[in-house]
Amino acid sequence: MNDIITTACKFVTSSIGRKILVALTGSCLLLFLVGHLAGNMTIYGGCAGCGGTSWIDYYATGLHSMPAWLLWAIRLGLLAVALIHIVLTLVLKYENYNARTHYQKEGTLKATLSSRTMVLTGIMILCFLAFHLWQLTFNGDPANCYDHIKAAFTNPWCSAFYIVAICCLFMHVRHGVQSVLQTFGLATRKVRPLYNILAVLFGIVVCGAFISIPVAFLTGLLH
Ligand code: HEM
Secondary structure: OHHHHHHHHHHHHOHHHHHHHHHHHHHHHHHHHHHHHHHHHHHHOEOHHHOOOEHHHHHHHHHHOOOHHHHHHHHHHHHHHHHHHHHHHHHHHHHHHHHOOHHHHHHHOOOOHHHHOHHHHHHHHHHHHHHHHHHHHOOOOHHHHHHHHHHHHOOHHHHHHHHHHHHHHHHHHHHHHHHHHHHHOOOOOOOHHHHHHHHHHHHHHHHHHHHHHHHHHHHOOOO
């Protein structure tokens, strides 16, 4: 038992162990994002605008019909994963910065805009999440989920805020997916451009689909 704990501690305190944990927790958050998007896409089903019920109301009610302890266990698990991801990323960032030479700190390293702004876009996503949870989770009602989303997105300022936040999410996810692929995939120079293409495609599909919802309300496609 002691051996397992010692090995686990050595893993977490090693640089490569932390990198793997960041990639694992990042992958869990990406999975949540895809799941959340799939749930949100049910907003396009049913006919809420013509007096019917949107499928998203059934989806949200179904989600809340699970036992409260299970819902909270999932939420706390997600929170723990997000906290581990944030803390370990900051530790790695600090270590990398200290390990660089003065020459490299002057900015001569070739890095994409997404990779250079990871901390900034991460903070923007956290601010967005605080607002989002306050607006739709803690002040929402699963049975009237469609109406709550409609009330939010028929306000152009609110829609604009979501669109800007999801653009930040795109930059974060784009670099995140590429890093995960580099940590778990082949590390040869040849496949790197492929990782970049996959990361951009993933970001465009996921973030584009999220953005389609406020845009659909603003343009009257959903009403
Ligand atoms: C147009 C975009 C989005 C819409 C319409 C939307 C809609 C919703 C709704 C209705 C809920 C409440 C679910 C419920 O408890 O019944 C929710 C919760 C949540 N959303 Fe979103 N969301 C959007 C984008 C995002 C994005 C981009 C993220 C992540 C960066 C996100 C993260 C979350 C989280 C963490 C929760 C809390 C889940 C829980 O209840 O435990 N959402 N969202």
